Amino acid sequence: xxxxxxxxxxxxxLNKISYLFWICIWTLIILASLRPEFVDSYFTENxxxxxxxxxxxxxxxxxxxxxxxxxxxINILEKKINALISxxxxxxxxxxxxxx
Amino acid sequence: xxxDILVAIPAxxxxxxxxxxxxxxxxxxxxxxxxxxxxxxxxxKKIENFPIFLxxxxxxxxxxxxxxxxxxxxxxxxxxxxxxxDADGQHKTNDLIKICKKIYDENSELIIGYRKNxxxxxxxxxxxxxxxxxxFSLVYKxxxxxxxxxxxxxxTSIESKINWHSxxxxxxFADAEITCNAVKNNCKIDQIPIEALSSEKYKGMNxxxxxxxxxxxxxxxxxx
Numbered sequence: 001x002x003x004x005x006x007x008x009x010x011x012x013x014l015n016k017i018s019y020l021f022w023i024c025i026w027t028l029i030i031l032a033s034l035r036p037e038f039v040d041s042y043f044t045e046n047x048x049x050x051x052x053x054x055x056x057x058x059x060x061x062x063x064x065x066x067x068x069x070x071x072x073x074i075n076i077l078e079k080k081i082n083a084l085i086s087x088x089x090x091x092x093x094x095x096x097x098x099x100x
Numbered sequence: 101x102x103x104d105i106l107v108a109i110p111a112x113x114x115x116x117x118x119x120x121x122x123x124x125x126x127x128x129x130x131x132x133x134x135x136x137x138x139x140x141x142x143x144x145k146k147i148e149n150f151p152i153f154l155x156x157x158x159x160x161x162x163x164x165x166x167x168x169x170x171x172x173x174x175x176x177x178x179x180x181x182x183x184x185x186d187a188d189g190q191h192k193t194n195d196l197i198k199i200c201k202k203i204y205d206e207n208s209e210l211i212i213g214y215r216k217n218x219x220x221x222x223x224x225x226x227x228x229x230x231x232x233x234x235x236f237s238l239v240y241k242x243x244x245x246x247x248x249x250x251x252x253x254x255x256t257s258i259e260s261k262i263n264w265h266s267x268x269x270x271x272x273f274a275d276a277e278i279t280c281n282a283v284k285n286n287c288k289i290d291q292i293p294i295e296a297l298s299s300e301k302y303k304g305m306n307x308x309x310x311x312x313x314x315x316x317x318x319x320x321x322x323x324x
Contacts, residue, residue: 078267082165085159086172092156097153
C-alpha cells in the first residue's frame with residue numbers, strides 16, 4: 001500500500017497532504033501488525049479495552065459505509081456518462097440533418 | 101400516412117438481421133431511426149445506405165439508453181408518436197403497422213404488441229412470460245399479456261409519466277418499466293396481438309434476469 005500510495009502521488013491523484021496522511025496511516029498499520037501485543041497490552045493495561053475487537057467491528061462498519069458511498073458515486077457517474085454520450089450522439093446527427 | 105410517427109430500432113451487433121428489418125420497415129415508414137450501441141460487427145456498414153436517421157453511441161448504453169436517446173430525438177424533431185421495434189427481426193412490420201393504426205384509431209397513449217401464440221415460444225420463454233403476466237396482474241391489478249414486449253408505440257407527450265431509469269445490468273428492463281409506470285400513472289394503454297417469432301437466435305432474458313425482473317416489478321410498485 002505504501003508503494004501504491006507513492007505511485008498515485010506521482011500520478012498526481014493525491015496531493016501532498018493526502019500523500020503524507022496515507023503514508024502515516026499505512027506505517028501505523030504496519031507497526032501494529034508487526035507488534036500487535038504491544039498495542040493490545042498498552043490498551044488493556046491503561047484502558048481495560050480489547051482494542052482489536054473494537055477495531056474489527058469498526059472496520060466492518062467502515063467497509064459497509066464505503067461500499068454504500070461507492071455505489072452512490074458509481075450510479076451518479078453512470079448517469080452523467082450516459083447523458084454525455086447520448087447528448088454527443090444527438091448533437092452529431094442534428095448537425096448532419098442541419099447540413100443536409 | 102404515419103408522418104408523425106418515428107420508428108426507433110435500438111441495435112447492437114445485429115449485422116445478420118438489420119438489413120432485412122430495415123428493408124421492410126423503410127417501405128412503409130417515412131421516418132426510421134436506428135440507434136447503434138457501438139456495435140462491434142458490421143451493423144453500421146449494413147445500414148449506411150438506408151434512408152434512415154442513424155445515431156451512433158460511442159459506448160454501449162444498453163437498450164434503455166438507446167430508447168432514451170430515441171425519445172430525445174423524437175422530441176427535438178417534434179414527432180407525436182414514437183414506436184419501438186427490435187432489430188433482431190422477431191417483430192413483423194405488419195404488426196408494427198397494426199399498432200400504429202390502432203394508436204390513431206383509439207387515441208391511446210401507449211399500445212403494446214403482445215405475443216398471442218405462446219406455444220411458438222420455447223418452454224423457458226413461455227413459462228417466463230406467463231409468470232410475468234400473472235405477477236403483473238396481481239401487483240398492478242391490470243391484465244396485460246406482455247409487459248416486456250419490444251414492439252410498442254407511445255405518445256411522446258407522456259414522457260414524464262413513463263420515465264424509465266433502468267441502466268447498467270437492468271438495461272433490458274426498460275420496456276417493463278415503461279409499462280409499469282404507464283399503468284401506475286393511469287395512462288390509456290391498449291394491447292394488440294402480434295406474431296411471436298421465436299428462435300434461439302432472438303435475444304431474450306435468461307432465468308436470472310427473469311427473476312431479477314420479478315423483483316424489480318415489485319420494487320417499482322412499492323417505491324415509485
